[in-house]
Amino acid sequence: MRINTWFISSFLISIVVVIPILTVFSSFFEDTSNYFEILRETFFLEYIFNSLFLLFGVLILTFFLGVGSAYIVSFYEFPGANFFKWALILSFAVPPYIYAYSLFAFFENYGTAFTILKFLFGDGNYNQHIPKFSGMLGLILSVSFSLYAYVYILARSSFLYQSQNLIELGKNLGFSKFKCFYSIILPAARPAIIAGLSLVAMETLAEFGAVDFFSVNTLTTGIYNAWIAFDDLAFANRISFFLLLFIFILFLTENLSRKKAKYHLDSKGGFKKKEKNKLGGSKAFFAFSFCFALFFLSFLFPLSQMLYWTIKFPENLFDLNIIDLLINTLYLVSLSSLVLIIFALISNYGNRVSKKKILNVMSTLSISGYAIPGVILAIAFITFVAWFDENIIKALGFLSIKKVFIGSVLGLVIVYFIRFYSLAFNGIKSGYEKMNISVDESAYLLGYSKTKTFLNIHVPYLRNSLLFVIILVSLEIVRELPITLILRPFNFETFATTAYISASEDLLEAAAVPSLCLIIIASFFILLTSKYILREGNE
Amino acid sequence: MSNFFEIKNTTFRISDSDKVRNVSFSIEQEGDIVCLLGPSGIGKTTILRSIAGLEKISEGQITLKGKTLSSKDTHIDPEHRKIALSFQENSLFPHYTVEKNINLSARDNDRGNININEIIKILNLENILNHYPHQISAGEAQRASLARSLNSNPDLLLLDEPLSNVDQSFKEEIQVKLKQILKKLKITTIIVTHDSYEAFYLGDKCGVILDKELKQFDDPYNVYHFPNSEKVVKFLNRGVLIPAKVTSPKSLENDDLGVITGNFVNPVPIGTNVKLLLQPEDLQHDDKSNLKFDVIDKKFRGTSFIYTLKTNTNNLLPVFVHSHHVHQHDINDKFGIRKPIHIEHIVCF
Numbered sequence: 001m002r003i004n005t006w007f008i009s010s011f012l013i014s015i016v017v018v019i020p021i022l023t024v025f026s027s028f029f030e031d032t033s034n035y036f037e038i039l040r041e042t043f044f045l046e047y048i049f050n051s052l053f054l055l056f057g058v059l060i061l062t063f064f065l066g067v068g069s070a071y072i073v074s075f076y077e078f079p080g081a082n083f084f085k086w087a088l089i090l091s092f093a094v095p096p097y098i099y100a101y102s103l104f105a106f107f108e109n110y111g112t113a114f115t116i117l118k119f120l121f122g123d124g125n126y127n128q129h130i131p132k133f134s135g136m137l138g139l140i141l142s143v144s145f146s147l148y149a150y151v152y153i154l155a156r157s158s159f160l161y162q163s164q165n166l167i168e169l170g171k172n173l174g175f176s177k178f179k180c181f182y183s184i185i186l187p188a189a190r191p192a193i194i195a196g197l198s199l200v201a202m203e204t205l206a207e208f209g210a211v212d213f214f215s216v217n218t219l220t221t222g223i224y225n226a227w228i229a230f231d232d233l234a235f236a237n238r239i240s241f242f243l244l245l246f247i248f249i250l251f252l253t254e255n256l257s258r259k260k261a262k263y264h265l266d267s268k269g270g271f272k273k274k275e276k277n278k279l280g281g282s283k284a285f286f287a288f289s290f291c292f293a294l295f296f297l298s299f300l301f302p303l304s305q306m307l308y309w310t311i312k313f314p315e316n317l318f319d320l321n322i323i324d325l326l327i328n329t330l331y332l333v334s335l336s337s338l339v340l341i342i343f344a345l346i347s348n349y350g351n352r353v354s355k356k357k358i359l360n361v362m363s364t365l366s367i368s369g370y371a372i373p374g375v376i377l378a379i380a381f382i383t384f385v386a387w388f389d390e391n392i393i394k395a396l397g398f399l400s401i402k403k404v405f406i407g408s409v410l411g412l413v414i415v416y417f418i419r420f421y422s423l424a425f426n427g428i429k430s431g432y433e434k435m436n437i438s439v440d441e442s443a444y445l446l447g448y449s450k451t452k453t454f455l456n457i458h459v460p461y462l463r464n465s466l467l468f469v470i471i472l473v474s475l476e477i478v479r480e481l482p483i484t485l486i487l488r489p490f491n492f493e494t495f496a497t498t499a500y501i502s503a504s505e506d507l508l509e510a511a512a513v514p515s516l517c518l519i520i521i522a523s524f525f526i527l528l529t530s531k532y533i534l535r536e537g538n539e
Numbered sequence: 540m541s542n543f544f545e546i547k548n549t550t551f552r553i554s555d556s557d558k559v560r561n562v563s564f565s566i567e568q569e570g571d572i573v574c575l576l577g578p579s580g581i582g583k584t585t586i587l588r589s590i591a592g593l594e595k596i597s598e599g600q601i602t603l604k605g606k607t608l609s610s611k612d613t614h615i616d617p618e619h620r621k622i623a624l625s626f627q628e629n630s631l632f633p634h635y636t637v638e639k640n641i642n643l644s645a646r647d648n649d650r651g652n653i654n655i656n657e658i659i660k661i662l663n664l665e666n667i668l669n670h671y672p673h674q675i676s677a678g679e680a681q682r683a684s685l686a687r688s689l690n691s692n693p694d695l696l697l698l699d700e701p702l703s704n705v706d707q708s709f710k711e712e713i714q715v716k717l718k719q720i721l722k723k724l725k726i727t728t729i730i731v732t733h734d735s736y737e738a739f740y741l742g743d744k745c746g747v748i749l750d751k752e753l754k755q756f757d758d759p760y761n762v763y764h765f766p767n768s769e770k771v772v773k774f775l776n777r778g779v780l781i782p783a784k785v786t787s788p789k790s791l792e793n794d795d796l797g798v799i800t801g802n803f804v805n806p807v808p809i810g811t812n813v814k815l816l817l818q819p820e821d822l823q824h825d826d827k828s829n830l831k832f833d834v835i836d837k838k839f840r841g842t843s844f845i846y847t848l849k850t851n852t853n854n855l856l857p858v859f860v861h862s863h864h865v866h867q868h869d870i871n872d873k874f875g876i877r878k879p880i881h882i883e884h885i886v887c888f
Contacts, residue, residue: 438630441593442684444617445624446643446691461634 010350013343014362017421020380024237051218058204061144066151069294074159077276078284084291086530089149091298093522095479097209098515099142102302103133105508139214143204145298151196158192205243206373208482219243224375233383240376309512316510329494333474336416340473344424348432349454370422378486381415412487420476424469431465475525541605543569549599551589553582564756570725574742581748583731587697591624592617623693627700629680631672638668641687655690661716662686677704696728735775747771765804769888778818781854785811795850801882813887819845819859825877834872848874
């Protein structure tokens with residue numbers, strides 16, 4: 001029997017990514033410490049309640065912000081519409097924890113808001129009139145303004161590709177604009193909106209930096225505490241499992257509620273560019289104000305806050321070794337993206353050519369890594385390495401491998417790989433889905449081997465998808481906090497960890513410079529990808 | 540001497556439950572063209588894919604130039620077969636221009652006597668060479684794919700419905716040119732089509748696949764005139780089967796038409812009740828004849844009319860009449876049939 005190297009490579013890659021998921025499951029067969037008992041009698045219900053409250057708060061807010069802005073820029077023409085089309089995705093550059101620092105700092109006693117009021121109106125007791133955005137409210141706002149772009153991008157793309165005929169049919173039936181939106185446009189975009197909200201939900205439940213900053217106890221905090229304070233990895237994994245289960249049930253319920261409804265028609269006519277309605281007068285003003293307010297609050301506000309502090313406390317700029325941080329950040333980004341791209345590409349091609357069901361199942365399982373919070377992944381990785389080292393390596397008489405994987409760049413890259421594999425895999429997969437299998441077959445018939453087909457036909461074809469995935473993954477790694485924090489080598493800092501450490505030491509002003517650098521780099525990546533994210537037409 | 544190409548007792552798997560069984564046919568000489576005819580979904584494409592090596596076979600043997608390509612235990616990968624397959628749907632590489640698509644082959648140093656510029660010209664592709672596949676029509680894509688297949692100088696060329704997307708007005712011209720190229724370059728070809736006229740024109744041999752088996756494999760003339768089963772007759776839709784009784788070694792009798800003379804393709808014992816194949820050109824129009832039937836349908840086919848007549852025993856008879864024929868009939872008119880009726884080749888079942 002011939003050995004199918006593509007199948008084996010693809011299978012092995014999936015195995016690596018599936019390990020943390022299996023580790024999370026395996027926690028049910030292990031003993032836990034008495035932390036669970038303590039937690040159950042004290043804060044466990046509060047953790048669950050807070051997680052749910054945060055989740056639903058963020059889902060509702062991101063739904064309104066994301067769908068509302070996507071609708072306005074997709075269907076209407078007004079001053080600035082073309083600018084907002086891409087400007088609204090810049091909020092991705094601001095991770096929730098940096099938004100949290102800005103929000104808190106602006107409204108705190110004697111904060112930026114106070115300074116502005118004092119500058120404008122002179123001395124006064126403004127603190128008692130300035131609202132305070134701390135705790136759960138601050139957290140919901142920070143996470144929502146940072147993540148609404150997921151819903152915006154997917155809803156917008158769904159609105160753009162909606163059948164013009166369907167909308168014209170609505171008009172023909174005499175529907176009002178609102179009824180058209182409510183009865184035709186919104187239901188047709190439902191799968192895309194749900195997909196966006198599911199990403200928001202996963203990111204929200206996985207959020208660590210902002211949750212920690214506002215001291216809101218959620219299940220993620222519980223996981224972190226179980227590990228840090230009680231060294232109880234099994235229990236940490238068990239909570240993670242419930243988190244995953246919860247996300248799964250939420251979206252399964254939504255899926256079942258659709259029954260057999262289909263949300264798009266298979267159209268052979270291709271993309272028909274929709275005519276946008278031109279707004280004038282107060283309507284144009286409202287559309288502009290809504291988009292500008294959203295752009296301001298989600299991007300300009302945190303950017304200006306960080307910029308303000310950087311200018312106000314320039315010594316922080318010089319205290320920080322920006323070049324080192326930049327090199328570290330870019331080193332991680334380039335190494336991880338390269339590894340992700342290569343392996344996701346091999347895995348996708350293996351799936352395509354071997355057509356084995358087991359690979360399909362493994363791939364589906366492996367891409368669920370994105371649903372696992374970074375904290376869990378990092379902990380699961382440490383658990384696995386410790387177990388492997390203790391039970392296999394040492395048993396075989398070899399030297400410990402812990403140091404090779406824990407507190408090293410290698411370990412960091414491996415866990416990034418597991419966390420963002422889904423992004424890379426799906427990004428490439430969506431490129432592959434556009435390529436008919438007869439393209440491969442034609443190549444074989446022209447004398448190309450599988451490897452040659454891969455290198456000479458597929459890689460050039462997927463060039464744009466690969467570029468998009470590289471930038472997307474880079475963006476995620478630049479923003480990533482918990483994995484880097486837990487697994488980074490000693491004295492190895494990135495912009496994200498430096499900002500977090502300064503903030504956790506109550507030195508918010510010092511967090512401004514790394515935060516600002518992070519926003520600038522992330523914005524740069526976003527601007528590079530915007531061409532792909534926002535593409536219109538039959539490209 | 541062994542055949543150039545041969546399929547022996549091979550079963551082709553369309554799906555887990557669906558198979559084309561026990562197919563055998565051969566191409567004796569290099570440069571011959573074989574057409575496989577059959578309705579959609581019968582497994583014609585599967586046969587081509589299996590010959591190309593894109594599907595494996597579980598039974599039988601496929602050989603080319605004396606070398607076994609596929610059998611129960613052997614499977615040579617498609618890239619090592621030197622067989623080109625031109626797909627029915629657009630299979631051009633979407634990120635390359637038509638020109639690059641046509642010139643893309645891993646067998647660059649094995650172009651033989653192929654003159655690609657001539658092929659491009661014959662297939663009318665000069666004006667779209669710099670276009671990308673999404674910028675051209677389905678028919679153009681099909682022709683470009685054909686050019687690419689030809690350019691790879693294959694030992695065996697497989698064409699899956701090669702002209703299905705080509706405009707009707709252009710189809711005949713391309714058929715002529717295609718045949719010229721294939722014959723000139725001596726490229727052995729298997730063409731799959733559901734168009735019997737295309738198959739009869741292009742093929743040196745024709746195979747008819749029905750009911751998951753190869754029902755007939757013969758010269759186009761024989762397939763047309765001497766179909767070997769009622770199913771082939773029905774598929775080709777070239778005539779009707781009417782009841783008759785064999786009355787002598789050279790005649791039979793039908794209740795409506797009376798005595799019919801001719802030469803039996805296969806001898807039938809006298810006195811046997813048979814189903815006689817009656818094709819539109821077997822009966823001739825004659826207004827003066829006493830044998831008259833009602834016209835119930837009339838089809839205009841450009842150069843001819845095909846009248847459908849209803850007999851006294853409710854049989855329906857097709858009759859072919861040249862469209863320049865002076866006396867035209869309308870529905871419900873009486874239509875005369877010349878007697879005596881003589882059929883050159885009597886086919887009955």
